[in-house]
Amino acid sequence: MALKLNQSEFEIVRDKGKCISCQVCVRQCSNDVHEYDEDDGTVLSDNSKCVGCHRCETLCPTGSIKIKRRESEFKSNANWTAEHLKNIYKQAETGGVVLTSMGCDKPYPVYWDHILFNASQVTNPSIDPLREPMEIKTFIGRKPDRLELKPVRESGSNIIRFKNNLEPQLELSVPVLFSAMSYGSISLNAVKSLAKAASEFGTFYNTGEGGLHKDLRGYGNNTIVQVASGRFGVDKDYLNSGAAVEIKIGQGAKPGIGGHLPGEKVNYDVSTTRMIPEGSDAISPAPHHDIYSIEDLSQLIYALKEATEYKKPVGVKISAVHNVAPIASGIVRAGADFISIDGFRGGTGAAPQVIRDNVGIPIELALAAVDIRLREEGIRHKVSLIVAGSIRSSADVIKAIALGADAVYIGTAALVALGCHLCQKCYTSKCNWGIATQDPYLTKRLNPEIGTRKLINLLTAWSHEIKEMLGGAGINAIESLRGNREHLRGVGLNEKELSILGIKHAGEAW
Amino acid sequence: MGIKQNNKLVDKNFNSTDMSIMPKIKFLEKKCIINADNVDYKTLNYAIRSILKEIDNSQNSDFPSKINKIELDNVLGQRYIGDGIQTRISISIKGTPGNDLAAFMDGPEIEIFGNVQDGTGNTMNSGKIIVHGSAGDILGYSMRGGEIYVKENVGYRSGIHMKSYLEKFPVIVVGGKAGHFLGEYMAGGIIIILGLCNSINPIKSFYLFDDDEVVGNYVGTGMHGGKIFVRGEISNHKLGKEIVKSEINEEDEIIIQKYLDNYYKYFGISNKEDIRLKDFTKLSPFSRRPYGKLYAY
Numbered sequence: 001m002a003l004k005l006n007q008s009e010f011e012i013v014r015d016k017g018k019c020i021s022c023q024v025c026v027r028q029c030s031n032d033v034h035e036y037d038e039d040d041g042t043v044l045s046d047n048s049k050c051v052g053c054h055r056c057e058t059l060c061p062t063g064s065i066k067i068k069r070r071e072s073e074f075k076s077n078a079n080w081t082a083e084h085l086k087n088i089y090k091q092a093e094t095g096g097v098v099l100t101s102m103g104c105d106k107p108y109p110v111y112w113d114h115i116l117f118n119a120s121q122v123t124n125p126s127i128d129p130l131r132e133p134m135e136i137k138t139f140i141g142r143k144p145d146r147l148e149l150k151p152v153r154e155s156g157s158n159i160i161r162f163k164n165n166l167e168p169q170l171e172l173s174v175p176v177l178f179s180a181m182s183y184g185s186i187s188l189n190a191v192k193s194l195a196k197a198a199s200e201f202g203t204f205y206n207t208g209e210g211g212l213h214k215d216l217r218g219y220g221n222n223t224i225v226q227v228a229s230g231r232f233g234v235d236k237d238y239l240n241s242g243a244a245v246e247i248k249i250g251q252g253a254k255p256g257i258g259g260h261l262p263g264e265k266v267n268y269d270v271s272t273t274r275m276i277p278e279g280s281d282a283i284s285p286a287p288h289h290d291i292y293s294i295e296d297l298s299q300l301i302y303a304l305k306e307a308t309e310y311k312k313p314v315g316v317k318i319s320a321v322h323n324v325a326p327i328a329s330g331i332v333r334a335g336a337d338f339i340s341i342d343g344f345r346g347g348t349g350a351a352p353q354v355i356r357d358n359v360g361i362p363i364e365l366a367l368a369a370v371d372i373r374l375r376e377e378g379i380r381h382k383v384s385l386i387v388a389g390s391i392r393s394s395a396d397v398i399k400a401i402a403l404g405a406d407a408v409y410i411g412t413a414a415l416v417a418l419g420c421h422l423c424q425k426c427y428t429s430k431c432n433w434g435i436a437t438q439d440p441y442l443t444k445r446l447n448p449e450i451g452t453r454k455l456i457n458l459l460t461a462w463s464h465e466i467k468e469m470l471g472g473a474g475i476n477a478i479e480s481l482r483g484n485r486e487h488l489r490g491v492g493l494n495e496k497e498l499s500i501l502g503i504k505h506a507g508e509a510w
Numbered sequence: 511m512g513i514k515q516n517n518k519l520v521d522k523n524f525n526s527t528d529m530s531i532m533p534k535i536k537f538l539e540k541k542c543i544i545n546a547d548n549v550d551y552k553t554l555n556y557a558i559r560s561i562l563k564e565i566d567n568s569q570n571s572d573f574p575s576k577i578n579k580i581e582l583d584n585v586l587g588q589r590y591i592g593d594g595i596q597t598r599i600s601i602s603i604k605g606t607p608g609n610d611l612a613a614f615m616d617g618p619e620i621e622i623f624g625n626v627q628d629g630t631g632n633t634m635n636s637g638k639i640i641v642h643g644s645a646g647d648i649l650g651y652s653m654r655g656g657e658i659y660v661k662e663n664v665g666y667r668s669g670i671h672m673k674s675y676l677e678k679f680p681v682i683v684v685g686g687k688a689g690h691f692l693g694e695y696m697a698g699g700i701i702i703i704l705g706l707c708n709s710i711n712p713i714k715s716f717y718l719f720d721d722d723e724v725v726g727n728y729v730g731t732g733m734h735g736g737k738i739f740v741r742g743e744i745s746n747h748k749l750g751k752e753i754v755k756s757e758i759n760e761e762d763e764i765i766i767q768k769y770l771d772n773y774y775k776y777f778g779i780s781n782k783e784d785i786r787l788k789d790f791t792k793l794s795p796f797s798r799r800p801y802g803k804l805y806a807y
């Protein structure tokens with residue numbers, strides 16, 4: 001073999017003066033980078049195995065380790081990048097598909113970073129959220145065509161109630177939910193952290209297609225249960241134990257591609273949760289083979305509504321693809337109560353790199369197109385839109401809502417709050433941060449109580465920031481911002497981009 | 511009884527306008543009969559669920575607790591009958607039920623005196639379905655447990671992604687032929703195709719394909735568990751590449767005989783065809799990890 005590739009991506013720089021040979025790094029690295037040399041009492045490191053997760057650097061008690069990027073092992077070439085070369089060497093050697101994890105990291109435009117939010121000056125006073133009530137609660141579910149109210153007398157007082165029953169709704173204390181991440185792709189401690197944080201904060205987490213572990217049944221009121229093509233762990237009790245059901249058609253990181261949990265990750269616990277034999281591959285075919293059309297989708301939506309007696313919202317998750325707006329219109333007409341749209345920068349536990357980096361469209365454009373289309377057709381109120389695919393901060397949340405979303409899903413951001421360093425190696429199942437792994441030695445590094453606190457802190461911080469930004473724009477309820485594009489302006493965008501986003505350029509007044 | 515019982519159910523929860531036409535329900539000592547004529551699926555299924563709830567709670571009510579059977583008459587295309595039902599009850603259907611019959615079902619035994627449409631037994635967990643006729647497409651999709659017997663033929667994509675788990679073991683027995691894509695991605699359980707159609711009910715020119723074999727193309731693509739038994743020869747070009755064809759062994763013979771006997775029993779067939787168990791071909795997957803070598807490091 002001409003080139004067994006061991007050019008390393010990272011270099012471990014160890015300050016020999018500071019290193020006390022305590023071997024913390026040796027124990028912490030699941031990639032066996034560090035090794036203790038008994039003879040001369042020093043720790044040696046093999047750069048080639050390092051994935052750059054910064055675990056050892058973070059935990060080194062004397063701060064003697066620094067993980068550095070190693071640049072320019074190859075002659076620099078803007079076209080033939082190191083990544084292309086490395087992938088070809090790898091494939092020439094194995095004949096296999098190159099896998100990767102987390103979201104697309106290529107420098108496609110990030111539209112959030114070309115959109116600016118508004119604030120009030122003089123003519124429309126801003127609101128101080130520390131002084132005034134500020135509403136960031138929202139509801140996910142189908143809204144009625146018109147409001148019909150009736151006065152009723154209840155326990156001695158006159159109140160107004162809806163004339164007809166509302167369709168089932170999810171109540172969110174903040175327009176942020178934790179997106180679908182299955183037990184199997186992430187550890188039980190990670191799922192527990194998400195479930196607990198969602199229930200304490202008054203929002204929702206999503207089981208992904210991995211079934212519902214018995215330890216999580218207690219968080220049902222804050223659980224969205226997913227139904228994917230493999231139907232893993234899906235039975236009547238599963239459907240009943242969640243607050244809503246989400247049919248997974250696609251995922252932003254791998255549109256049109258099925259899921260595949262390799263047999264070696266299907267241990268006893270994962271197998272009982274997914275209801276499949278231990279050690280067997282868990283294959284989710286790319287399409288649901290009972291869904292080949294909008295009519296078929298409608299059939300599954302209503303099969304799920306019948307099974308849950310019309311008491312829970314049923315949504316559909318799709319990835320943002322070129323035709324997303326008409327597809328979304330079809331999904332509304334098929335009877336979905338919410339649509340989750342996952343942009344091409346959305347994370348994943350494992351995806352072929354070529355798909356992750358080349359298929360799908362940015363969530364900003366998809367969201368704007370869908371919202372406008374549904375409004376034009378007069379059916380926007382019939383569905384809630386939850387968007388995902390790299391929501392990195394409260395600013396992204398507020399821009400998404402102004403572009404037309406009801407709420408956002410966060411996946412990667414939540415994992416980062418739990419310690420993820422975006423090394424993109426989740427598919428190896430050796431996550432040093434105890435997140436994307438089932439190895440008990442590694443998973444115990446993530447304490448679900450601490451994880452819960454961190455997630456709650458994140459939501460608390462974002463809530464404050466959202467309120468500040470809302471107040472600054474003179475708005476006191478998040479629902480008044482939804483689809484309110486006048487509060488957005490583009491910078492550095494061309495006419496076409498502005499017109500798809502439905503926003504003016506910075507400098508243009510109302 | 512009768513109308514009064516009927517009203518009792520109506521009064522409880524019905525307030526939505528699209529449930530205006532309630533079915534006529536007749537209560538006999540052990541069973542109740544619902545006339546589904548001109549009743550939409552939501553109302554029909556609501557009525558069934560309401561009766562089942564009464565049965566489940568019957569210890570402390572005046573509801574006739576001995577009811578163990580629901581008979582649906584004049585069924586014409588109503589979808590989702592038996593969807594998600596967990597009560598152990600037997601339901602008999604006269605007519606042609608609509609799509610997704612017994613989806614997510616977990617317990618009941620449903621007998622259909624007629625044909626069934628697409629999606630029967632979708633993600634079914636346990637229970638039994640006996641079809642005195644033919645079935646449409648995607649029979650038993652992702653079915654995890656329970657048994658389905660179809661007297662005649664089944665359409666495309668039957669038994670896709672069937673899987674077994676612990677004591678759950680799904681079984682599909684088809685008297686006639688099966689269309690293309692049988693048992694794709696199958697991960698557990700068994701499918702038996704008897705190929706009896708010509709003698710029981712001569713359906714020579716089965717519309718799905720025109721050769722004399724009893725299964726269509728692409729059998730078991732992506733299969734990684736379970737077994738398919740097919741009576742007669744199957745051309746190799748019809749098999750998915752993940753499949754091995756082999757002769758049946760003694761253990762298989764016992765299984766096939768058991769379900770063959772059930773088949774004859776459930777459909778009341780006395781002039782049994784002379785079936786030689788040796789004529790069955792067994793299809794099983796090469797590996798539980800069909801895509802194990804797909805990826806680089």
Ligand code: SF4
Nearest residue numbers: 029050051053054056
């Ligand atoms: S893989 Fe992580 S823990 Fe191991 S050496 Fe690299 S940065 Fe340190």
Ligand code: SF4
Nearest residue numbers: 420421423424426431
């Ligand atoms: S979850 Fe773990 S393996 Fe995945 S990117 Fe984050 S740190 Fe790396």
